[in-house]
Amino acid sequence: MAGAVQWVFPFSGLTLQTFIVFCATFLLACVVFKRSRNLPPYPAGRVPILGHLLALGREPPLKLTAWRRQYGDVFTVRMGMEDVVVLNGYTAVKDALVDRSELFASKAPMYQVDVMLGFGKDIFSARWSPEFRQRKRFASAALKNLGMKVGRGSIEDSIREEANCLRSRIAENDGQPFDIAHDVMVAVANIICFMAFGKRYDYKDESFRELSQAINTVSSELATGQIISFFPWLRFVPVVNRSIVNVLKENSKVQKVLREEISRHREHLDRENPRDFIDFCLLEVDQQDKVDGLTEENVMYITKDLFFAGIETTTNTLLWSLLYMILNPDVQNKVQQELDAVVGASLPALSHRPQLPYVNACLMETMRIRTLLQL
Structure with missing residues (x-):
């Protein structure tokens, strides 16, 4: 084997060990810098290994919003070694998740979640099948x-x-x-x-x-x-x-x-x-x-x-x-007034829901502005 390497690279005096290191480095570089075909554009700031993780900073939503203004509603973010396509706006989201839902229905691998849930033996982490x-x-x-x-x-x-x-x-x-x-x-x-x-x-x-x-x-x-x-x-x-x-x-x-x-x-x-x-x-x-x-x-x-x-x-x-x-006592008072007027001293029921528009709006607003899961 060593003789074959010397025959292929006679001008450099390449040893077997050096040849192996060279091949390993080349393969690693191919993996790191590989770009999948047919992906939307990458924003600036991508670095080897880490991708855009550093560029996202401490406020990723704000950075993604800024990139949307620069690159449009669909662009690609490199998260470590994985490409993630970011969708913005009603049209792009509907096209992917509704009109072509079968193509985007499966879940991306997440090691910690997968190991916790048996690598697809449940429902939440299972791939589309x-x-x-x-x-x-x-x-x-x-x-x-x-x-x-x-x-x-x-x-x-x-x-x-x-x-x-x-x-x-x-x-x-x-x-x-x-x-x-x-x-x-x-x-x-x-x-x-x-x-x-x-x-x-x-x-x-x-x-x-x-x-x-x-x-x-x-x-x-x-x-x-x-x-x-x-x-x-x-x-x-x-x-x-x-x-x-x-x-x-x-x-x-x-x-x-x-x-x-x-x-x-x-x-x-x-x-x-x-x-x-x-x-x-x-x-x-x-x-x-x-x-x-x-x-x-x-x-x-x-x-x-x-x-x-x-x-x-x-x-x-x-x-x-x-x-x-607690932080918005004026909102709290309006919620209490609506509950008192519709429900009274009893407990709310589903039948009361159409009569409680302000209470429903407050719950919807909470779910809009806060992430309910930490994933």
């Missing part, structure tokens, strides 16, 4: 059977009952300042838990406090460790991989609770009268009628989707709404 569509249809049908709908058989009564428990919990503080975040999370989680595995937690329950802390930690670490999604090999680098280490540690606590619940449901499964989401899933695992190859591991990951997607988003919406009410 027949299996994904089967799981999604099945989960939607099961949740509707459990009351996630408007009209007869709705879970609305359970939500109102939980809201009343939260109101009583707040009243226990007798007007003194306290941190409401945990109580709001318990109220939201109790609705999810009731649908997922047929139980609710007391607001002082220590086991649930540990579970909620694990969920919070996973969510926050996913946000702070986004660099690993762009450079997955960094998970092997000490200190830098702190976020993924914490995600795996806390994620195992959540999975332990879910696996215990699945085992408990398996022992007491009533095939004629499924009680909750896990029961419906276990029946499908046994029957294989609607979802090909569904396993108990899939059930665990799909149920975890309900926890992280349902608890985090709803809790964050409520907490941001409360904060904005």
Whole structure:
């Protein structure tokens, strides 16, 4: 081999080791500087390895807005080693996500999310495929059977009952300042838990406090460790991989609770009268009628989707709404006046929604200006 190299490059006296280093450097350069075909233009500021990460600065939305003015509604941003096409404006977004939705339906790989959710064994992180569509249809049908709908058989009564428990919990503080975040999370989680595995937690329950802390930690670490999604090999680098280490540690606590619940449901499964989401899933695992190859591991990951997607988003919406009410007392007074006029002393119901335009507008504005998930 060494003789062959010397024969090919006789003028340089190239050694085998130097030749290997040269080839490795050349291949790395090809990967780093490779530009995919048919992509929209790149903004200025792209550097090797990091792409546009430095150019985005501390306020990426502002930089993206500035680039839109310069490069138009569609342009490409290099995020580490990945190209990301940025869409702006109604026309571009509708063309991609509505008119040609099948082409853009799958999810891009995100290492931390993928490892937490079994690399596509759930619904949220799964790539677009027949299996994904089967799981999604099945989960939607099961949740509707459990009351996630408007009209007869709705879970609305359970939500109102939980809201009343939260109101009583707040009243226990007798007007003194306290941190409401945990109580709001318990109220939201109790609705999810009731649908997922047929139980609710007391607001002082220590086991649930540990579970909620694990969920919070996973969510926050996913946000702070986004660099690993762009450079997955960094998970092997000490200190830098702190976020993924914490995600795996806390994620195992959540999975332990879910696996215990699945085992408990398996022992007491009533095939004629499924009680909750896990029961419906276990029946499908046994029957294989609607979802090909569904396993108990899939059930665990799909149920975890309900926890992280349902608890985090709803809790964050409520907490941001409360904060904005505090910071804007004039808005708070208008919301209270509308509730007093329409609902009175009772609890709001879905039937009141058309009569509460200002309350609805405040909730929509909260979701517009604040990110509900930290991903």
